[in-house]
Each structure stands twice: as structure tokens, then as C-alpha cells.
Amino acid sequence: MCSRTSLDAHAPSAGCPRTIYCSIAACAMGSGQSGYRGQTVQSDRKGFRSLEQCHVLTKWAWPRALQRRANGGRMDYFVDGEFTHDWTSHHLKLWEEFLGDKAGTATAVLEIGSFEGRSALFFLQFLPKSRITCVDSFQGSEEHLEPGSKHESDMAEVERRFDRNLKPFAGRVEKRKGHSLTILPGLAGEGRLYDVVYVDGDHCATSAYSDARLAWDLLDNDGVMILDDYRWGPDLPLARRPQAGIEAFLSQVAGECELLHRGQQIVIRKSEIVAAKSFTIAGRDIDGLAGGALSPPLVSFVVINWNYGGYVGATIDSIRRQDYPHFECIVINNGSTDDSAEVIARHIEGDPRFRVETLAQNHGQLGAALWALDKVNGGFVTFVDADDVLFDNYASTHIQVHMALQRSVGFTSANVAEMDSTGTALTASYQQLRLNRPGAQRGLRGERTVLRLPTVSPSQYRLLDTSTATIPRGHVGWLWAPGSANMFRTSVLRLLRLDDGGNSWMTSADGYFNTICHAVAGSALIDMPLSGYRLHSSNYFATGESMEGIRTGTREYAAKLRKFTYESVKYLIEGSERFDWLLGGEFWPVVDRVTRENPDRLRDYFSDEIAVEIFKRNAPQLRSVFGARRFGREVLVRFSGAQARFILRAGFGGRIPMRVLSKSLFGDVRISLRIGRKRQ
Known part of the structure; x- marks a missing residue:
């Protein structure tokens, strides 16, 4: 039997980030119906970017690629495909063994090096709930571009065959065309994580290392990484074959993974990270660097x-x-x-x-x-x-x-x-x-x-x-x-x-x-x-x-919280001698910040009798800490009229200096003029 999803017709919306036209294959035996329907696709963080408002035009078809064959019950993953090489089929038994536990789950797959799409076709069909990101420059490696080489390929034709072969699964495929050194950090920046990573890119040692290293950070805990061509080109110089790069990568992730298989391919599983026991800096354990003298904070x-x-x-x-x-x-x-x-x-x-x-x-x-x-x-x-x-x-x-x-x-x-x-x-x-x-x-x-x-x-x-x-x-x-x-x-x-x-x-x-x-x-x-x-x-x-x-x-809680801010002001004002030294020139700005008020609302805030009483009670100390001139200036910034003079008298022992008093009165005049202009 085949389970089909009912899809509603849709036309691509204006401004859609991208429109994908595809045909999606459904598992079935025998014949089926065909027709055009549309689906709006939204993707989660794991494996794929969000594709909000991205419309997919879907044609239902029943390709033989999804029919089970009689050869031991194994699916023929590549029937109806267009290929010139087969470097994949002899690995399928190994892949089925190590990926079998993921066959029924929504699996995110990352493939580095797709060529004509054979391996991608396997992942999409063996893992029927999977989605795959295919990274390939489609410019070819050295052996593909060498005239007369048995691997020589027209890379434009290779890309065309990839597109044709993956077309039945286009709704589950994200093609990222470009160099892996650029694409993989971009995926990391998007916060991607994958359950399966297949590395089959350029064969030189440095590329094999960088692809594996960058992809490792994209592999989720308990995820499986398959590294291809470990024993490829044994007669070539060390720098031109993958083995040295793969070995360097494996030495770096030792202790972070479990080796499942070593042969023509390396298969590893990423271990769950154990509870933190020590810091590192630049990759080195801090216990060793500091001789055990530096420990993580409690x-x-x-x-x-x-x-x-x-x-x-x-x-x-x-x-x-x-x-x-x-x-x-x-x-x-x-x-x-x-x-x-x-x-x-x-x-x-x-x-x-x-x-x-x-x-x-x-x-x-x-x-x-x-x-x-x-x-x-x-x-x-x-x-x-x-x-x-x-x-x-x-x-x-x-x-x-x-x-x-x-x-x-x-x-x-x-x-x-x-x-x-x-x-x-x-x-x-x-x-x-x-x-x-x-x-x-x-x-x-x-x-x-x-x-x-x-x-x-x-x-x-x-x-x-x-x-x-x-x-x-x-x-x-x-x-x-x-x-x-x-x-x-x-x-x-x-x-x-x-x-x-x-x-x-x-x-x-x-x-x-x-x-x-x-x-x-x-x-x-x-x-x-x-x-x-x-x-x-x-x-x-x-x-x-x-x-x-x-x-x-609630309104009541907001009022209570606002009233409580005066406790913060009181705490700072009463501790002005200590805090002035600790905060330097920031003492008065800090007093204003704890009010939670914008600067244009500060006078209203300080006009409350609670604030007036706090300043009046601590006025002698404020004058002593900040000096007469600074004390007077800071009071007049926050208070006016009788309230300001009430505090100033307390600070100056009952008699306000004429210079300070005149500033206070001049400030009152300015406020009166401002209020008058607003009323007009």
C-alpha cells in the first residue's frame, strides 16, 4: 500500500524567496495517479533553513526507483537514473548496516561531493523521511579535469545529470553549489545540525581534512559520519590522496567519536559530550596549562x-x-x-x-x-x-x-x-x-x-x-x-x-x-x-x-515596583561615600538609571516626597563627599522650587549660599516659562 499526502493547489507568491518545481515520488507497487498539486513548505532548524512562503509545485509520479526488487529484497536505488560511473553500489551494504536505525526517523543528511547524485538517491530512499543538503562546486577535482584520465568528465553534463536524477525528490533536496570551504561555514552560521554526514569531496589531503573538520561541527551528537576514499590512490603522493587528511582529522576528534568501520571508507559516530570537567584554551586542557591551579567556577x-x-x-x-x-x-x-x-x-x-x-x-x-x-x-x-x-x-x-x-x-x-x-x-x-x-x-x-x-x-x-x-x-x-x-x-x-x-x-x-x-x-x-x-x-x-x-x-504590581525603586536610590545615596570612590564619575548617572525613568521624566520622579526626604536626610553627607558646588549642581538637576531649597538648606546647615540660591531661582523661572509656552 501507499500512503499519499493530500496537497492543496497553490501558486507561487510574489516575493517568494525561491520557487522549486519538482516531482515527488511516492512508495507504491503498481500504477498510480498523476496530477499537479502545490504545497507550502516550512523547514526547521535541523538540516534546512526556514523556507517560509516557499511554494513547491508537485507532480505525482510512480517511478520504478521506489519499487522493491527481487534481488534479496534490496531496493534498486538507481533505476531510471542517468549515470556514467558507479563508485557507490559496493558501499550500500555497509551504509544500510550503520544507518538502519535511522530509517524510520526524520533524518537530516549533509553530503559533500554529489557528482551525479548516486549517493544522494540512496540516502533519500533508504531514509524515506530524510532531507538532504548537497554541497558540490560542480567544477570537478583534478582527476575529472585531466585530459585522457579515466575519470575525465564534462562537469556541466555531470551537474545536468545530478539535477535530472534528483528531480523526483526535489522537495527534500537542497542543492548548495559552491566550494565547501565557503558553504560549510555558512551552514554553521545558520545553526544547522545533521544526523548523517557523507564526505566525498576533493581527494587531496588538505581538502579531505578541511571537509571533515568543518562538517564535524555540523554533525549532531550520536550522528554518523562516512568518510569516503580512505584508501584511494595508494600510488599517488601523500598530499594528493585523502588518507593523510582523514588521519589528521581523526586524531583531532579522538575521544569525541566511536570508530564503527575502517576500510575503503571510515565510518564514525559522534559521541555524546560528557559533562564538563575542565576548561580548554586554544584546544589545550587548562589543567595541564595551569598545573591544576585554575578550576572552573562554581x-x-x-x-x-x-x-x-x-x-x-x-x-x-x-x-x-x-x-x-x-x-x-x-x-x-x-x-x-x-x-x-x-x-x-x-x-x-x-x-x-x-x-x-x-x-x-x-x-x-x-x-x-x-x-x-x-x-x-x-x-x-x-x-x-x-x-x-x-x-x-x-x-x-x-x-x-x-x-x-x-x-x-x-x-x-x-x-x-x-x-x-x-x-x-x-x-x-x-x-x-x-x-x-x-x-x-x-x-x-x-x-x-x-x-x-x-x-x-x-x-x-x-x-x-x-x-x-x-x-x-x-x-x-x-x-x-x-x-x-x-x-x-x-x-x-x-x-x-x-x-x-x-x-x-x-x-x-x-x-x-x-x-x-x-x-x-x-x-x-x-x-x-x-x-x-x-x-x-x-x-x-x-x-x-x-x-x-x-x-x-498588573497596574498594582507596576506601581509597587516603581515605588520600590526609591529603595535603590536610597541605598546608593546613603552609601555615596563608598560608591563615589567605586564608580568615580558614574555615581550620579547610576542614581538616575536605577529609577528606570527616561531622562525627560527624572524631575517628575524626584519630585515625589520619598525622593525629597532621601536627599534631605543625606544632604550633609552628599555635600561632604562631592563638595559644595557639585552638591548644589546635582540637587538642582533633579529638584526645583521649594523642594530644591529644602534639600539645599539641609546640606548647607540652614543657609544656602547666594550663588546656589540664585541658580535655584533662575531655574524656577525657566521652568515657569517652559510651562507657559506649553499651555499656549
């Missing part, structure tokens, strides 16, 4: 739980699965009254990396986070919402970015996948996290110049490079993903610790730390989801998934 996960017994178990399990082994986890049972204690104990049992701390009463998330800073041992901290889940590569990706940024920052913030209370995905990203902000510095340093984690492959590093941006600390407002998405430097958290953790702060940890840490030390965004952000009726902040033009949260 990450401290702080799970703050209040009555989330229904979720916290999944949160803990997601931390246990991290592919970065250098972590500790403190689970704070923050005054819970449900079954959280029992759930937590059950899920951390037997794992010495986890420990439980109990607070008798709910300190709020920020209060518990401040309290925990005395307990953590790691150089990096993530405060984990007890209803979120971290992806396995969460810690390794954040640490790799911290180690590779152009400059160090206070914290990194990765994208999140938003989900509902049951774990069903709602979005694949958080709306507010955007890399294209003015002044953002895109990318990481070169991968051979930084400390590298073994769990982050070269292709994954390149993807991170294109998905990361360092945001200048002058940006204000909310720029990041929420909650668990953020990994902070512990030193910055302790520098900006609001109190010793003895008080309750009924607000979110990220609401305080993200803003002030960014204002002081900057931040970096990773546009890649590394955690699941759960939305449900008990959420402290978000009430629905993030969407353009729609605010998350």
Missing part, C-alpha cells in the same frame, strides 16, 4: 520556594540534570505551609550538591535572596523561581558567555520559553529581550582565545556568538527576561546588597538586582531560551505570556 543555584509544592520537584530535577557539574544548590523553604518540605526532601535525596535552608516565615523572594548571599559559595548565582525549569545546558551556556564576553558584566540574561501551569509551551521567547538596542555590542571573543567548556561545541559557540549582545549600562527600563533567566556575578550581588537579609522584602529578586546590577556593571543578553518560565494564577508578577503592545503584570 555556580550557586538558589531555589526560593513559597507554597509551590506542586512545582518545586520539577524545578529541582531540572537543576540535577545540568550538563555543567560544578554547582551547588540551596533550596530555601521560605515559610511554606503546604507539602513543599516533603517534596523538596524527596527530590534532593542522595545528592550532596543540594541542601535545604528553612525560614520560619515568608521573607519575600528578595528578602530570601539577600539572606542567602551569606550562604552561597559560588562565583555566580542564579535565583531560581520554584515553579520554573532550567534546560540542561542552562549553566554551561551562561558560564561560557561570561567567560567569552568582550568585557565582563554584572549578569547575563537568557531568553525563556513561556509555558502554562501544565508545562505546555506558550511562546518560544520573551518579548522584552531584544539584542538590537542602540550601542549594543554583538558577539563574543574568538573561540580559541577564551576559556572554553567542552559541553559547548564549536558550532554551538558560533551560534552563541551571533545570539549574544552586551548592553551598555546607560540603557534604562526593563531589558531582560524575568526570574530564573539571569545569572549574576556573586561579587556584584554582594557589592549591591540592600541589607544583611534580616528583613522581609515582598518583591521579586530580579526587580531589584537586575536594574541596579545593570546600572553599575552592565549586562549581556543571550537570545536563546535556556529555561521554561511558568505562568499561572499564583504568579507574583506575570499574568499572561509576553506579546508586543500588551503589558505583562
Whole structure:
């Protein structure tokens, strides 16, 4: 029997990135129907670029190439094809042996060197759910261009035969015409990954090496790579045959693969990368370079739980699965009254990396986070919402970015996948996290110049490079993903610790730390989801998934958060002597940034009586730290009228110098004139 897919008629749309006309063969015995139908094709990241709005005109046919033959039940993959050479058939038994477990899966195949398309026809039919990227310059190798050679070929005719032979499968074939040295890095830049890679390109040793090396980064874990012509041309000079290049490649990936077969072809399987144990730099193990004196940083996960017994178990399990082994986890049972204690104990049992701390009463998330800073041992901290889940590569990706940024920052913030209370995905990203902000510095340093984690492959590093941006600390407002998405430097958290953790702060940890840490030390965004952000009726902040033009949260929470920013201002003003020295000329800009207000709104913000009282109470200290002239200038930048003079009197001991007073009065006149013009 044959299963046919019903396709709706379509005409190619204007502006379509490309239109492919093809005939798709269907598995069948006997005769069938034919007709023209259309299909809109969308492709995923694995193996193929997205081809949105790309229309395929499809002609149904029943070529004999898909009929089983009587010769031992083996399919005749090449019937009806047009060929001049056959360097493929004698390998089929080997390929069927090592690719059999992929026959029923949606397999992405990369082929380097396609010639007339024999090997591609095999992959497409033996792996009926596969799609293939064929890379070939169709300019030929040295032996194809040598006059009188038994391999001499008209490469224009070779390409024509390739196109004809693959036409029945055009909807599953991506032809990339060009040199592999150009095409393969381009595929890596697109974030491609393949399950099967077949390398049969140019035969010289350097080409064999570069093709294998570049393709290795495109091969997914557990993927199979077939390297052709290992023993080709034994009488030729070493540089003109593949063996030396293949051997050099195999020596580089030793320990990363399993050798399945060695003969005329080499077949290897890419091993799953084991949990990170050490850094490397320029490919050399840091343990050897530093004599064991330099170790990977410890990450401290702080799970703050209040009555989330229904979720916290999944949160803990997601931390246990991290592919970065250098972590500790403190689970704070923050005054819970449900079954959280029992759930937590059950899920951390037997794992010495986890420990439980109990607070008798709910300190709020920020209060518990401040309290925990005395307990953590790691150089990096993530405060984990007890209803979120971290992806396995969460810690390794954040640490790799911290180690590779152009400059160090206070914290990194990765994208999140938003989900509902049951774990069903709602979005694949958080709306507010955007890399294209003015002044953002895109990318990481070169991968051979930084400390590298073994769990982050070269292709994954390149993807991170294109998905990361360092945001200048002058940006204000909310720029990041929420909650668990953020990994902070512990030193910055302790520098900006609001109190010793003895008080309750009924607000979110990220609401305080993200803003002030960014204002002081900057931040970096990773546009890649590394955690699941759960939305449900008990959420402290978000009430629905993030969407353009729609605010998350509630009016009440937004007002509460705005009011809390005065605590950040108060903390900085009260610590002005310390922070002026630490921040230098940036002290006053930092004070303005933690307000989250745009510059044209700062006077409105500081006109609140809370701000006036903060400045008035600390006015003598501000005058002492900054001097009379600077003190007066900074007050008048933010305050006017009676409020400004109230603060100035406090700073100058009751008597405002005439020079400062005149500036204050002149400022009042300017404001009055500006208001009058607006009313007109």
C-alpha cells in the first residue's frame, strides 16, 4: 500500500524567496495517479533553513526507483537514473548496516561531493523521511579535469545529470553549489545540525581534512559520519590522496567519536559530550596549562520556594540534570505551609550538591535572596523561581558567555520559553529581550582565545556568538527576561546588597538586582531560551505570556515596583561615600538609571516626597563627599522650587549660599516659562 499526502493547489507568491518545481515520488507497487498539486513548505532548524512562503509545485509520479526488487529484497536505488560511473553500489551494504536505525526517523543528511547524485538517491530512499543538503562546486577535482584520465568528465553534463536524477525528490533536496570551504561555514552560521554526514569531496589531503573538520561541527551528537576514499590512490603522493587528511582529522576528534568501520571508507559516530570537567584554551586542557591551579567556577543555584509544592520537584530535577557539574544548590523553604518540605526532601535525596535552608516565615523572594548571599559559595548565582525549569545546558551556556564576553558584566540574561501551569509551551521567547538596542555590542571573543567548556561545541559557540549582545549600562527600563533567566556575578550581588537579609522584602529578586546590577556593571543578553518560565494564577508578577503592545503584570504590581525603586536610590545615596570612590564619575548617572525613568521624566520622579526626604536626610553627607558646588549642581538637576531649597538648606546647615540660591531661582523661572509656552 501507499500512503499519499493530500496537497492543496497553490501558486507561487510574489516575493517568494525561491520557487522549486519538482516531482515527488511516492512508495507504491503498481500504477498510480498523476496530477499537479502545490504545497507550502516550512523547514526547521535541523538540516534546512526556514523556507517560509516557499511554494513547491508537485507532480505525482510512480517511478520504478521506489519499487522493491527481487534481488534479496534490496531496493534498486538507481533505476531510471542517468549515470556514467558507479563508485557507490559496493558501499550500500555497509551504509544500510550503520544507518538502519535511522530509517524510520526524520533524518537530516549533509553530503559533500554529489557528482551525479548516486549517493544522494540512496540516502533519500533508504531514509524515506530524510532531507538532504548537497554541497558540490560542480567544477570537478583534478582527476575529472585531466585530459585522457579515466575519470575525465564534462562537469556541466555531470551537474545536468545530478539535477535530472534528483528531480523526483526535489522537495527534500537542497542543492548548495559552491566550494565547501565557503558553504560549510555558512551552514554553521545558520545553526544547522545533521544526523548523517557523507564526505566525498576533493581527494587531496588538505581538502579531505578541511571537509571533515568543518562538517564535524555540523554533525549532531550520536550522528554518523562516512568518510569516503580512505584508501584511494595508494600510488599517488601523500598530499594528493585523502588518507593523510582523514588521519589528521581523526586524531583531532579522538575521544569525541566511536570508530564503527575502517576500510575503503571510515565510518564514525559522534559521541555524546560528557559533562564538563575542565576548561580548554586554544584546544589545550587548562589543567595541564595551569598545573591544576585554575578550576572552573562554581555556580550557586538558589531555589526560593513559597507554597509551590506542586512545582518545586520539577524545578529541582531540572537543576540535577545540568550538563555543567560544578554547582551547588540551596533550596530555601521560605515559610511554606503546604507539602513543599516533603517534596523538596524527596527530590534532593542522595545528592550532596543540594541542601535545604528553612525560614520560619515568608521573607519575600528578595528578602530570601539577600539572606542567602551569606550562604552561597559560588562565583555566580542564579535565583531560581520554584515553579520554573532550567534546560540542561542552562549553566554551561551562561558560564561560557561570561567567560567569552568582550568585557565582563554584572549578569547575563537568557531568553525563556513561556509555558502554562501544565508545562505546555506558550511562546518560544520573551518579548522584552531584544539584542538590537542602540550601542549594543554583538558577539563574543574568538573561540580559541577564551576559556572554553567542552559541553559547548564549536558550532554551538558560533551560534552563541551571533545570539549574544552586551548592553551598555546607560540603557534604562526593563531589558531582560524575568526570574530564573539571569545569572549574576556573586561579587556584584554582594557589592549591591540592600541589607544583611534580616528583613522581609515582598518583591521579586530580579526587580531589584537586575536594574541596579545593570546600572553599575552592565549586562549581556543571550537570545536563546535556556529555561521554561511558568505562568499561572499564583504568579507574583506575570499574568499572561509576553506579546508586543500588551503589558505583562498588573497596574498594582507596576506601581509597587516603581515605588520600590526609591529603595535603590536610597541605598546608593546613603552609601555615596563608598560608591563615589567605586564608580568615580558614574555615581550620579547610576542614581538616575536605577529609577528606570527616561531622562525627560527624572524631575517628575524626584519630585515625589520619598525622593525629597532621601536627599534631605543625606544632604550633609552628599555635600561632604562631592563638595559644595557639585552638591548644589546635582540637587538642582533633579529638584526645583521649594523642594530644591529644602534639600539645599539641609546640606548647607540652614543657609544656602547666594550663588546656589540664585541658580535655584533662575531655574524656577525657566521652568515657569517652559510651562507657559506649553499651555499656549
